[in-house]
Amino acid sequence: MKQGYQDLILQACGASSMSVGDKIQTLWSGYGEIVRLHLESSDRTSVVVKHVKFPKDAEHPGDWNTERSHTRKVRSYQVETHWYQNYSTNHSCRIPSCLAVCSHGDEMLIVLEDLDVAGYDQRRTSVRDREIRACLSWLAHFHALFLDVVPDGLWPIGTYWHLETRPDELEAMDDAELKAAAAHIDRILNECHFKTIVHGDAKLANFCFSKSGLEVAAVDFQYVGGGCGMKDVVYFLGSCMEERECEKRVPALLDHYFTELKLFINKDVNFDALEKEWREMFAFAWTDFHRFLLGWMPGHWKINRYSKQLVKEVLCKLKQSSEPELPKP
Structure with missing residues (x-):
């Protein structure tokens, strides 16, 4: 690590010296x-450093090494830096405190x-x-905290799979019907009346648990x-449950999410309308x-019967909504 970076960390943490521990990932x-x-000689015994260095030749498991992919990743780190510098949460949706940020060249x-x-x-x-519910509670509190907040400096539309940023993957699709409906589905999600700030990569691996599993923080x-x-x-949900579990457990887990959301939502918000809209959006978001x-990866394990059934339901709804009503006799 460059001396300038070391000096920044020592100053930010009030430490006299530091040593490199384990590489987390x-x-x-x-x-x-x-x-x-x-x-x-610091109040903190350790810190975690995310050190980004843009490679000359990036590696990707799906061979998606394009200039568009690189530009998206660069922007993602800029967004993350802005997030930590300008946004904060509370104890009910815990994230790590940001102690210092530095950007220079690549x-x-x-x-x-x-x-x-x-x-x-x-x-x-x-x-x-209980651990799934703890993560859903975190998400509910996060979404309640940022409901109607404009995502200044962040992605205008969050999530790493957002259609506008993934034209190459759309072009590679073999499912002609879903491919044709992709823009319509994207538009329906984007035109929701109730919007919040989304984490955008809320998979199981990005949650850190307490020993009891009842408390979580996100990274x-x-x-x-x-x-x-x-x-x-x-x-x-798709990151931690297989198709049979989804079929059995999703309804109760969704109820838990909305129960938690209601507890933390601003009382001026029409919660019944919000819940109705977002429940309707569940299948659209999954699709x-x-x-x-x-x-991106047509052999992925998440492409299963449960997902396909939701896709079928969404496509059927879109088809019905586009069909003209028959005149009444």
């Missing part, structure tokens, strides 16, 4: 790494609170019901932006992500 497509740094540095030290030291690859805000809250909900997967 390599960033997607080789765009840098996340590491833990141990500090001396490198970016984000210095964050170590959530492990704060008590969120558990990661999950599979979850029980990775590269694709945070405006939109319908259902986008986060469907993406999260929208399914559309992305079909073009």
